[in-house]
Amino acid sequence: MIISENERNLETKEFEEWSKDYDEIPDVDLLKMKQLLEKPLVRCEIKENCTSYYLSGQYCRCARTLFPHQSHYEVYKKLLDEKAKATLITCLNKSND
Numbered sequence: 001m002i003i004s005e006n007e008r009n010l011e012t013k014e015f016e017e018w019s020k021d022y023d024e025i026p027d028v029d030l031l032k033m034k035q036l037l038e039k040p041l042v043r044c045e046i047k048e049n050c051t052s053y054y055l056s057g058q059y060c061r062c063a064r065t066l067f068p069h070q071s072h073y074e075v076y077k078k079l080l081d082e083k084a085k086a087t088l089i090t091c092l093n094k095s096n097d
């Protein structure tokens with residue numbers, strides 16, 4: 001993939017803005033979290049075509065547009081984990097019946 005210097009700089013700048021610590025990080029929007037958990041995050045379908053994914057991996061622009069700050073994304077990932085565990089436990093309990 002050919003990435004221009006401009007694109008690379010923009011990506012770095014955007015990512016820094018998104019991940020930096022500051023006083024007014026907005027509160028987590030629980031309703032939105034709930035919606036995202038029900039209908040999991042769809043990021044760039046074709047990763048090879050996403051310049052941002054190439055540069056930032058899981059934190060690519062497609063994920064960044066959904067969350068106002070990186071900390072929200074981390075919360076989301078934890079919740080997703082918990083949800084997966086809960087589902088697994090439910091399945092295990094069912095098969096024990």
Ligand SMILES: [Zn+2]
Pocket residue numbers: 043044050052053060061062063
């Ligand atoms: Zn992407």
